[in-house]
Amino acid sequence: MDIKQSIVTTLSTLLLLTACNHLPDTHNTQVDHRSLIHSMTYTHRHLAEQHLNQQAPSPLFTQSHCDLIDRGIVHSKTTPKACTHTNKTTQACIAAFHRCIGQCPTFKRECQPCEQQAQQCLTNQTEHKD
DSSP states (O other): OHHHHHHHHHHHHHHHHHHTOSOOOTTOOOOOHHHHHHHHHHHHHHHHHHHHTTOOOOHHHHHHHHHHHHTTSSOOSSOOTTOOOOOHHHHHHHHHHHHHHHHOTTTTTOOHHHHHHHHHHHHHHHHTOO
16 A cells, blocks of 8 residues: 555656746647636636735736736736736746646645746746846
């Protein structure tokens, strides 16, 4: 029983690491529908938790939510004030986040590597603005 559990844990970890170990292509903003649905679930769960805990919404999850609206996955009669037009690099960072969440075997709970990768990508693109 312990060996099976160790094997499953190891394989899950390897899958997660290989799914999210690369920086996004700054021109690739395409995301498959399944990944967008997983990302929507993940994003909204975290935004709801932040709201219920009276925390300011994370910029990552806010940008993810806005991107999901732009893609027509989330329907909104009006665009929230927090949603601003983003550049291609920001869109690529958020698209990479959606794809990573889509491949994360534990997306129903936590996917810290996906969050960390996206936050690093967004930080790097902010630091390199002219």
